Amino acid sequence: YHETVTLNTGAIMPTVGLGTWKSAPGQVEHAVEFALKNGYKHIDTAYDYGNEAEVGQGIKASGVPRSEIFLTTKLPNSQHGTPEKALEESLAALDTYIDLWLMHWPAPMKHGRPDRSLNWIDTWKKMEAIYEKNKDKVRAIGVSNIGVKYLKELLKEAKIVPAVNQVELHPSCAQEALVQECLKDGIIVTAYSPLGSDNSPLLKDPVVSKIAAKYNVPTANVLISLQANRPGVTVLPKSVTNARILANFKILDLTDEEIKELNAIDETRHFRACKPHWTGWGSLGWEDQE
Numbered sequence: 001y002h003e004t005v006t007l008n009t010g011a012i013m014p015t016v017g018l019g020t021w022k023s024a025p026g027q028v029e030h031a032v033e034f035a036l037k038n039g040y041k042h043i044d045t046a047y048d049y050g051n052e053a054e055v056g057q058g059i060k061a062s063g064v065p066r067s068e069i070f071l072t073t074k075l076p077n078s079q080h081g082t083p084e085k086a087l088e089e090s091l092a093a094l095d096t097y098i099d100l101w102l103m104h105w106p107a108p109m110k111h112g113r114p115d116r117s118l119n120w121i122d123t124w125k126k127m128e129a130i131y132e133k134n135k136d137k138v139r140a141i142g143v144s145n146i147g148v149k150y151l152k153e154l155l156k157e158a159k160i161v162p163a164v165n166q167v168e169l170h171p172s173c174a175q176e177a178l179v180q181e182c183l184k185d186g187i188i189v190t191a192y193s194p195l196g197s198d199n200s201p202l203l204k205d206p207v208v209s210k211i212a213a214k215y216n217v218p219t220a221n222v223l224i225s226l227q228a229n230r231p232g233v234t235v236l237p238k239s240v241t242n243a244r245i246l247a248n249f250k251i252l253d254l255t256d257e258e259i260k261e262l263n264a265i266d267e268t269r270h271f272r273a274c275k276p277h278w279t280g281w282g283s284l285g286w287e288d289q290e
């Protein structure tokens with residue numbers, strides 16, 4: 001595996017980053033500080049996580065120079081119509097520039113319902129214009145939760161190819177076709193929920209356990225390493241627990257045979273947003289992507 005990947009902007013993104021979804025404001029400052037003091041150089045947050053201010057404070061408290069850190073945040077669904085305002089708020093809360101600004105979902109929402117007066121591809125065009133004018137504050141732009149069909153629609157109209165597509169990836173949601181489609185277009189893929197999110201049965205899966213026993217590591221390391229071993233893929237394990245933050249940073253070089261075995265864990269198990277053909281994300285009320 002490689003410790004970093006290079007984005008289509010030329011910027012370097014560290015392969016392993018700390019995820020902070022559901023990391024409460026009271027815990028996340030410490031988690032970010034602790035991670036950065038122990039080797040992490042990549043932090044992922046979002047406007048909608050409600051913890052950007054604490055993430056910014058954790059960065060400062062770590063003493064690690066800002067220039068050594070890769071920081072991602074995301075445009076919320078509720079602000080597809082007002083991306084400038086959302087960006088200003090994110091920048092103010094984080095109190096620093098953003099290395100990567102993602103469209104969180106291709107799903108404009110208003111009061112928890114789809115806002116059909118807006119089109120997410122128009123939002124991308126607005127993000128492009130904002131990026132062009134503010135490259136000192138927004139160093140790259142990208143997308144999240146985009147499937148193959150939407151990716152093709154976007155690339156037909158985009159002036160700027162997204163630097164990253166951040167999606168759910170773990171053995172029950174391998175999304176190999178999507179990953180290959182992104183890489184073909186020079187888009188780095190970032191894996192969220194590499195463990196399968198909270199209380200994941202993948203942590204006790206027999207195949208994962210067998211490989212973890214061989215390397216004498218917790219099962220989480222096998223799952224995180226699986227994503228880090230995929231070329232052009234970066235990975236965001238989330239934890240607010242010191243021991244886990246430390247452990248999750250250790251990446252194994254898995255054999256091709258092990259990677260094959262892990263990716264063959266069937267798709268009927270636990271997952272969050274990813275279901276075969278993305279029927280899951282339709283929970284936002286938008287049409288399925290495939």
Ligand code: A2P
Pocket residue numbers: 019192193194195196197198199203218220221236237238239240241244245247248
């Ligand atoms: P916590 O943050 O309380 O430590 P994912 O990254 O797939 O979204 O998974 C995040 C979930 O997995 C959180 O509930 C997190 O708990 C838990 N978790 C993170 N690291 C580990 C680990 N090494 N072993 C077991 N559970 C973990």
